[in-house]
Amino acid sequence: MRIKIVMLSAFILLVACMSSCKKYLDIVPDNVATLENAFAMRGEAEKYLFTCYSYMPRDGEINGTPALFGGDEVWELPDISETSAYRRLAEGNQNVIDPIGNVYWTEMYRAIRDCNIFLDNIGPVPDMEMQEKRQWIAEVKTLKAYYHFLLVRMYGPIPVIRVNLPVSAGVKEVKVFREPVDSCFGYIAQLLDEAKDDLPETIIDPQYYGKINKPIAYSLKAKVLTFAASPLFNGNAEQSGLKNSDGTPLFNSEYSEAKWQRAAGACREAIAVCEKAGIKIYEHPNVKAAFLISDTTQTELSLRMAFSEKWNSEIIWANTQSWVGRIQVIGAPDWAPSTQARVWMDNRYNAPLKVAEQFYTNNGLPINEDKTWNYGERYTTRLAPAGHRLYIRNGFPTASLNMNREPRFYANLGFDGGIWYGQGKFNDKLESDLYWLQFKLGDPIGKSSAFNGPVTGYPIKKWIHPDNVRSPSSYTTIPYPWPIMRLADLYLLYSECLNEAKGPDAEVFSYLDKVRERAGIPAVQRAWTDFSTNPAKITTKNGLREIIQRERLNELAFEQQRFWDIRRWKLAITEMNKAITGWNIYGSTTETYYRPTNIFQQRFGIKDYFWPIAESNLNVNTNLVQNLGW
Known part of the structure; x- marks a missing residue:
């Protein structure tokens, strides 16, 4: 529900102007009573609190955020009916007319507007204790800080909206300037400082899991200050030319080690708060039906389920506005293919070969730095030894790259001949309970059409909950909120x-x-x-x-x-x-499949570190300056 409001933030005014021929001052409140009713009693105010949460990005959805399919870590099928809009970003097709991901600019400023409305109006609500009001105010300040952070992460220096502008604001007031990036980070940290100690240590009631608590606010501050200390924002001389029209520099080109020290202090405080609240590194309890699993499988499940097991001991903050369901279905390979059509699990999202190579050896080292691991022979094939039976089908011919790797390699990725534990079978002592994948052309789950994978030969196992179950005609998933x-x-x-x-x-x-x-x-x-x-x-x-x-x-x-x-x-x-590369998924034999194959050549320039501001926004607000290179 979006409640009509008396106060409008600067950027909502700008968006409204772009969509009509009205002048700025033509926008008038048409239902004052609606806002008054929204904060008349606690129950109505709580609905507005949930409105502030509702803007959380849909992290686990196909078109939810650019970081899922807009980079170089995951590659999707080139010819599919259910493609991500951010695929175009990964392919280097960003533009200033209709920027890919421009919805963030609009939605985050709307979110900030609603947060400000809440903060302005929660005070007089009559049937609330002051302690609860302080908690809700702290939650909304944390959300407001997070929404500003998401914008800074994408655009660099942004206009900071501390308070909403009154409807009576003139044109000059509405045409706000971008603020120096250090000021942006400073304001975000200030909001979190104001909020963090008015929050509960834990959320007790399961129906409110995902709400802001003290560990979340402290940890968010730690991450924000780490970004502020990082090279992109700390002494980035490449951005020294970015200035407002009045000459104000938007980046400080002088490096500051003190920023790292401040960030370290924030991390230290956050760790103490999290550990006091009982947050700890997750370890799988080794309970699967009636079976005790091996140490190897237990380690793999500890790694997989630290991400996919909802509300496990390691989760600081999970996004209850985004439950992971659909990408489990279309991202998973089909472990038990039947004579029926492959319509449930399509293996549409795979990791490039360079990401598979990124994981360590079993000695915890990069594959090109381990003196016991033959880096030069990584693309040659050999039979998987019996000692790898919980990772690779015993005796299966596969690339040396897939052998003697760290447990995170096997917990994160599937591959040709790789074991995919779970999915209804949990006795890892029985070969019949160990699903294994076959990706060569002509294999049961090899390439069969433009709408089925594999793409590179490395599907993302981490996203797929181990307790999902494939039946002959359906696929049942265990949804979880994106951590x-x-x-x-x-x-x-x-x-x-x-x-x-x-x-x-x-x-x-x-x-x-x-x-x-x-x-x-x-x-x-x-x-x-x-x-x-x-x-x-x-x-x-x-x-x-x-x-x-x-x-x-x-x-x-x-x-x-x-x-x-x-x-x-x-x-x-x-x-x-x-280049984005993978195995030759059109190879039908061991010799032809295990050939590194180019899929796409990515391009990235200095300008791509930050999003372009849409030209329509620049035309409406002439005080906004475009990011460099756009």
């Missing part, structure tokens, strides 16, 4: 900030190792000392930075983190100019 932040993310942010603030030390390693321990790989220092061709890498800030970044890419793969991380690190200019 926005979990504790492993926060631990890795803290390691990153500490390393940037002071370089390698025991505390940096300890938080990295908390994540690696659950992943079933050696601690950082042991891995690089005992197995690496470059053992000195862990002794320098630059070397450890690369390690931390790779750790984030592996641990948080397919969670919409890479899209933003490689931007804030300014690595997108490298990563998104690489």
Whole structure:
């Protein structure tokens, strides 16, 4: 429900002007009583609170956010009826006339407007305790901070809407300016500081799971300040030419280490708050029907279900406005193909070969740095040994790239010959209970039409809940809300900030190792000392930075983190100019299938780090300046 309002924010006024011939001052309130009724009693005010939540992006939906299918981590079928609009972004088709993802600009400013309306009107509600009012105000301030953050992450410097403009505002007041990016981050952090200690430590009532609490606000502040300290925003000389029309610089080109120190402090506080609230690294309880599963399978399920098991111990914030359902159906391969048509699971989304190569070896090292792993022979094929039976079909011929990899490789990805545990069969001691995939042309789930995968040969296992069940004529999924932040993310942010603030030390390693321990790989220092061709890498800030970044890419793969991380690190200019490759899905034999094949050549320039502002918005508000390069 969208309630008509007396106050309009600057950008809603601009949008209204674009859609009619009216002048700014022609917009008048036509139903004052509606707003008064919205805050007449607690029940009505709560509906408006839920309105503020309703703008949360649909993270788990096909067209929900650019980070799902608009980058280089997931590639979808080229000829399908259910394609993401953000595919065009991944293909380099951004433009200024009708920018891909421009809905964010409109929707987030509408969200901020409604948050401001709530904050302006909650005070007089009569049948509420003051403590509950303070909590609701804190929730909405956190949402307002989050919506501003989403805009800054996309556009860089933005107009900050602290309060809504009155209807009587003149043209000059409506034509707002973009604010320097440091001011934007400062205001977001200020809102979170105002909110974070008026929130409950935990949400007790299950019907309110997903509402803002203290761990969410503290963790969001940690992430916001880490972005503010990152190279894209901290001393980015490439953006020094971006200035308002009055000459105000919108980027500070001077690097500040103090930003990393502040971010480290925020991470430290957030970790303490989260752990006090009982948030901890998730471990699967090893309860599957009547069977005790092996340690190998338990580790894999701990990794898979840290993402897909709703409200597990590691989740800090999950998006209840976006439940993951449809992408489980059309993203999954068909484990038990029948004589019926393949209409339930289409394997439409796969990881490029470079992402498969990104995961570590079983020694916890990049595949080109492990002296026990033959990097040069990674594309050659051999028979899977018996020791890999819980990862690869015993005796199956597959690429060496798929062998002796870290558990996160097998927990995140399916592949030709790979085991896909679960889906109604849980006894990993029985070969008949271990589903395995076959992707070659002519195989039961190989390429059969433009509407069925595989795409690269690496479907995303992480998205698919292990308890989903395939019947001969249907596919039943276990839906879950898309996780926005979990504790492993926060631990890795803290390691990153500490390393940037002071370089390698025991505390940096300890938080990295908390994540690696659950992943079933050696601690950082042991891995690089005992197995690496470059053992000195862990002794320098630059070397450890690369390690931390790779750790984030592996641990948080397919969670919409890479899209933003490689931007804030300014690595997108490298990563998104690489070719998207996969196996030759039209190969019918081992020899012809296991050939790296180019699918698409991506292009990414400096201008692509930030979204263009739509030309229509620039025409209406002449005080807005366009991002560089557009």
